[in-house]
Amino acid sequence: MCGGGSGGILVVDDDDPEAPPPFKQVVVGICAMDKKSKSKPRKEILTRLQELEFICTVIFPEEVILKEPVEKWPLSD
Numbered sequence: 001m002c003g004g005g006s007g008g009i010l011v012v013d014d015d016d017p018e019a020p021p022p023f024k025q026v027v028v029g030i031c032a033m034d035k036k037s038k039s040k041p042r043k044e045i046l047t048r049l050q051e052l053e054f055i056c057t058v059i060f061p062e063e064v065i066l067k068e069p070v071e072k073w074p075l076s077d
Contacts, residue, residue, distance in 0.1 A: 023053075023054050024054070025053075025054055025055070025056050026054055026055050026056070026077050027056050027057075027058060027075065027076045027077045028049065028055055028056070028057045028058070028076060028077070029057075029058050029060060029073075029074060029075075029076025029077075030042075030046070030057060030058065030059040030060060031060045031065060031073075032059075032060075032065075033062055033065070034062045037059050046059075058074045058076055060073055060074055
């Protein structure tokens with residue numbers, strides 16, 4: 001799951017002069033069957049996205065896609 005702890009917003013201590021400015025973390029949801037979400041090209045794309053601090057990826061489990069109503073799927077932006 002994505003970090004940040006407060007709805008995707010990173011909380012920064014105002015007293016720390018070296019602290020980076022706060023930013024919103026974007027949650028990217030990957031809704032695809034296992035064959036596609038675990039393919040070599042998709043893994044390469046996800047690896048590159050995870051290198052960016054402001055992007056967090058969530059891969060929806062195939063079981064959730066097939067059997068759960070959309071309202072119960074993981075949240076994403």
